[in-house]
Amino acid sequence: MTQTASLSEQTTGLTGAEVAAQRAIHGWNELPRPKRVSPLVLFLRQFTGVFILILFIAAGIALALGDAIDTIAILLVVLLNGILGFVQEWRAENAIEALRNMLSPNARALRDGREQHIQARELVPGDLVILDAGDRVPADLRLTSDVQLLVDESVLTGESLPVDKTASDEDPRLFMGTSVVAGRAEGIVQAIGAKTEFGQIARMTGSVRERPTPLQIQLGKLSRQLGLGAVGIALVIVVIGVLTGREPVEMFMTGLSLAVALVPEGLPAVVTITLALGASAMARQKALARRLKAIETLGAASVICTDKTGTLTENKMTAATIWMPGKTYSVTGTGYDPAGHIARDGLRVRAEDDTALAALLETAITCNHARLFHSPDGWTMIGEPTEAALVTLAYKGWAPIPDPQDTVLEIPFSSARKRMSLIARSGDETVMHVKGAPEEILGACSAVISEAGPVPLDTSTRRAAEEAFERLAAEGLRVIAIARKPAAAAEDTPDEDGLVLLGLVGLIDPPRPEVRAAIRGARQAGVRVIMITGDSPVTARAIAGQLGLDVGQCVTGPELEHKTDAELTAILADGVLFARTTPEHKFRIVQALQAQQQVVAMTGDGVNDAPALKQADIGVSMGIRGTDVAKDASDIVLLDDNFATIVRAIAEGRRQFDNVRKFVGYLLSSNAGEVVAITANLFLGGPLIFLATQILWMNLITDGVTAIALGLEKSEPGQMQRPPRRMGMPIVGRGGLMVIAAFGLYTGSASLFVFYTFLPQGEAVARTAAFTAMVVFEKMSVFAFRSLDQPCLRIGWFSNPYLLLALVAMLGAQVAAVFWPPLQILLQTAPLGAAHLGWIVALALPLVAVPEFVKYLGLFQPAPARR
């Protein structure tokens, strides 16, 4: 398990020219993609629904009866509807494909003598790859060196327990797709892409289908129920029609058209499209949805459990102060630029002037994997920010840079251990260098450094160290203790006790400026924020204070272990912060919150966070600092690691869900109007108010386009001022049903009124007037559905340009339907005059004005099911 080989085989990695040559031979490190649905198949799929097939049959019957015009009209409407569906689905497919591309993994490789982050697809055989805990192995590698390496090979072997791997194994190979659970490793790429073991299997298994989201399931159910209802209504209408002496064929066509028009077959597809486009909108906000489910669940999120470092804070660490018994040093400079200095009592000091400081800096830079680079944009680092800050500190103190060849053995950092130890040769001696959380390190120290070398750590000095730790942490600093001890040259399992304390380093990690407002936003939206951090309680509380986060009590991981589930539930009732936690604690906290019916979003970045991320309703991983394992387990990846992005994503999730409710409500209210008009007319005994083709035109063309535009509605002003919705809340609640019924009654009666007013002018004119009235009514109703409770006056009449465009286009299409001879023939319409249009406009106005007025007075609350 020790570092079994140095980088003797290849110390600088491949050069650019070698990479190019290898690529010319081997190509890119990519697996063959599952084939995309071809546009033709996608287009043809639009014509496969049961009801569309029935329409084809109806067109055939019409043809057999010699009614060529109806046949053409039905086929044209079906074709137009198919084209619309195709365009939407194609857009959705493209949006999802684009998201998939954004998720392409990275790898760390040594090239031209420099460690670089590259895209995994750029790897070529011969590349030297560096792996850390949580990384997915990006190609088949031959291990060249390793430190306590544990690899999860379950994707290949099904074996769930991680396996030890060392370069001295008989077959020292790491396989693409497996993941590093612990330790570090370096290896040379042997096979890439389809040539890897994983590539061979992937070719066999093909693509995985995404499971339907709860909303899709719910809507599927709703459309089935409505479908049954629709068929029932259509049957009743046909029977009544025939019984009252109407032409059976005519009634059959009417009933059929009504059934087809009423059955919201397309609803689940529209939801998929809305969610897919929503996913694109979210990606623009820097939240990448890995599963469509996440978008709708996010809208219902009621708790965000967030880590601190890097999500609430910048994760740009700078050492600000060093404490040693009896003395304190201050450090100047910002970021990773070593242009600063260490000062004591106002005087600059360097390692060579101060042996105790020299020892601390040597340990800080030796027990470390970070590297600093100078680029034209300034100083940057590769590695952990905590470690990079310590390297920068050592540079500022002019400490010598250690030779990695001197490393003998390493016990890596993990969030459970909260420390890292490394044994290295230092001149003639061998030293164990240790750094980590002060609680861990102070407990393991038995001596402390002094001018005269190590002296026993007495109670008062220990107390002084603890007080210094508290003081620094209370300022919001992250405190790292540095210690060392002489070690035997070759120790297999060295103990990490009996250390000599060298000092404490306080690191500044400023809160992200936008997080304070985001936390306030979450609170207003009824979403609780709970910080769960591995950092110390005092630092965590200080940062929470700076961010305006309510913290009643602070519970540490070890304390949590002694709490019963009931106690944990009680703790979670008030403001709480969890510190010094390990990933296992996160899992328990998620479960406890879920037991209280909370919808939990949980952040995580480490390899051990995967179970908690999977358990959470929305697992959120970090795009920049997250491990591949955490990303794989998550539903959402934050491209900027920023807490504020989660809150923006919740707002986006709420918008998507609201929009689904809006267009479902809108479509149903339109259908309700038609049912009212047709049924009432049958009882009145007049001639048919709408022809079959006219019904299809209204529902499959003009309403469909308008509903899609409604799905693009912007978020409403009050959207983040109300509590989250209950999961499983019906899409159309009781309030919604009443609104739908009210609209249906009005539009149905008003079009009947138009029909009978103009019936003396002839059936064709009256029918055209009623048909046009219905289309205009349905278009005007859309304004009422643009917001669930806000008048357009408040959300802005022009804030959804797509909707206005759709309205203009659809009203234009209706003008064509009435005045353009070819459409006149197909839809059997007659030209209308000013009197007809005057009545239609007059009757349409209340559809806009009344809901506006009611909402303006705040009388309209169609969402009673909220918490």
Ligand code: ATP
């Ligand atoms: P959060 O969970 O909010 O991201 P965190 O980064 O502090 O917080 P961990 O990564 O679990 O959480 O770190 C826990 C503690 O371990 C830190 O507070 C620090 O004292 C110590 N620590 C962090 N990184 C290192 C490291 N590279 N080497 C040694 N000790 C470290």
